[in-house]
Amino acid sequence: MKLFDLSGKVALVTGGTHGLGMAIAKGLAESGAELVITDIFQDKLEQSIEKYKNEGYKATPYLFDVTDENEAEEYVNKILEAHGKIDILVNNAGIIKREMAVDMKVADFRKVIDVDLVGPFIMSKLVATDMIKRKSGKIINMCSMMSELGRDNVSAYAAAKGGLKMLTRNLATEWARHNIQVNGIGPGYFATSQTEPIRKDGHPFNEFIISRTPTARWGDPEDLQGAAIFLASEASKFVNGQVVYVDGGILATIGKPANE
Template structure:
């Protein structure tokens, strides 16, 4: 396999959790456009998932949609089996489903803490464990965990999220170590600050956080969802067969830099 063939996902089945909108949809779209048969997941409502299927269709992508909770072991076991019966063996798993609760640590309830940890860390563990059983039997596969810059640094009000994403980074490394012998590569993507519908209200000139991101990011801009495409395809494809246990930060250089000096343009 040579050249662009290394990035061809034709004949592969890719399951992307939490892919009804946002960055999950961007990653799922990229994998489908590289040739993968796409399976999307959501947990909130059948209506929202149906709307996502329509959005994918507008791009010429047929998405197989399944509604289940990635934190429920019984549901995960049932639906992974169902997907593999109805669509095909899962070759690529992207653990994207996640939540964040912006609450100061002194005010955060145990219930809120546990919900974030369960969704953002336990969910990827359950999905990976159950999907990897089939990958092992078939001789390999790709698992991509959606980490975060909070896998490396802290920030006010996101203690549970940072703890979960830091844990996900280490889970990525540990599963990579355990499963490399089965030709299963486990890697992560750590997005920086991206232009999505969720960030739209603060991405306006004059907003303090918008100005902070432009100054703090060496690239001088917010990421576009499409900026994740190349990294996702690489980590899902044969091009990364000897890459495992890594987190690729797609952040415009934030983690590499202290930021621009105050007098810099």
């Protein structure tokens, strides 16, 4: 359908070298978008670009740190010069530090906030400058269920993702008049290489997630592609400031009764 066609669009996906970011990037490319992939690790970039190209997608790598405003500005300008425009920005780059709040160093807390919240602000600000001139643009922030809920060991991550939800709403408010839509995706628990150790049968956390999720399974990274394509396409041209939670229904329920 033309509503979901991304042919001729340039999609910049930060941290799109693996996991959920790569799955989203592939979904956008499958709908016709040309990919621009960033990361701070050269080896990850090279490996991911090879994967994209082997699957027939057009993807170009750029090595820079989204938390460095000067460096990010330099490379966004290079991307605009090389590709002519950036139609879609997916702020996917992120980190997590699992540690109880009383034990967490302030420097570690600040690092998570810097990558997960300040980075998206820097990239959105830089990319929106050109989008405003062209009166067109899509920005997708990778939020989280921790944008809504708290949990042990992730105070910095939850603070950043809660802030990212509100940043999404505020940027949508400021830039809607320029035909720019700023929305978020909030993933639930997904089967990735990072979660593999805790997804084994018998692992307490695996049992918890399966019992807590109405669909009774971990998400497949490809489950995020539909939401990403929707938010990146003309199909969502009057959707702004929203977070689409792709969580198998976790946020919709208080959980199963203890005797069930």
